[in-house]
Amino acid sequence: MAVSEGLSIGALARRTGLAVSAIRYYEAQGLISPWRNPGGQRRYQRADIRRLSFVMIAQQFGLTLPEIRTVLSGLPGNRTPTPQDWKSISKDLRARLDQRIDTLTRLRDDLDGCIGCGCLSLPKCALYNPDDRAQARGSGPRYLMGDAPEG
Amino acid sequence: MAVSEGLSIGALARRTGLAVSAIRYYEAQGLISPWRNPGGQRRYQRADIRRLSFVMIAQQFGLTLPEIRTVLSGLPGNRTPTPQDWKSISKDLRARLDQRIDTLTRLRDDLDGCIGCGCLSLPKCALYNPDDRAQARGSGPRYLMGDAPEG
């Protein structure tokens, strides 16, 4: 049971609090890449605990798994990430978070304008600005119209 | 074509930018309640344009449809909502938005701590605090563990 044998998926699950099924799913989404032991079972590096922690944090911040994959691609592929490496992609994460906060703050200010006039009439009302991609689900156009003067 | 005949679903779709299918879906979710004309087609009040605009704004703010239904229940059922009525539920919305912004801001500050030490080690790292229900998807426990000293 040498250290070099790596962690089993169950051990990794216990260390991260994720379900085993979620870890396999993340692998399918390209977020983590274990190797296999002679019997075909997945084996993980200790650094993968940190990697999954990062995934969970980024999810809290509202990033999608493809976005997280992109951020993680900032880590070196050929060696175990150093604290500096983590620091670097964390800054990337922070920048995205800042943008989300700005967007929400702007939305709030716009809403305040609407509360002020009590009418919810647009185009003051936020949705005209198209930047909050994180919230955009489904498809099709999403614009907003008020009870404009002319029908 | 008297005013009292109301808007067809297509007209409402054009006025709000929503798809016809989405409007029917919102009805199924209890967000809007049209009446029917003699031929069985849906007819809407002009005030419903505003109602759907509100739904769209609330979605931008990250509320789920059940949550939006709850907020909308603050509107009077027996008469057309007045500007004051809208103002009142908009304040409700603003309060929820404020909370989301606060949560994200706190998460950002926590992340800053992690960037500072470069290690992403917990429990500093945000996910321990369980309040951002809006982001919680899926199920199962989600806690976070670092590369703690003892295995």
Place this chain on the structure above:
DNA sequence: TCTTGACCTAAAGTTAGGTTTAGAAATTAC
């Protein structure tokens, strides 16, 4: 009148992010 376009319902399909299930093989524990 007749024909087009809008509308109807019900059911199935879609995406994200997973979980559950089934049946088989590998590992670990005794």
Place this chain on the structure above:
DNA sequence: GTAATTTCTAAACCTAACTTTAGGTCAAGA
């Protein structure tokens, strides 16, 4: 050496928020 865990894959299932499809009806205009 055998029993109990874990793990494996593949496929089906789940929720939210819709869209699409299929087959039929209603309404408006020339």
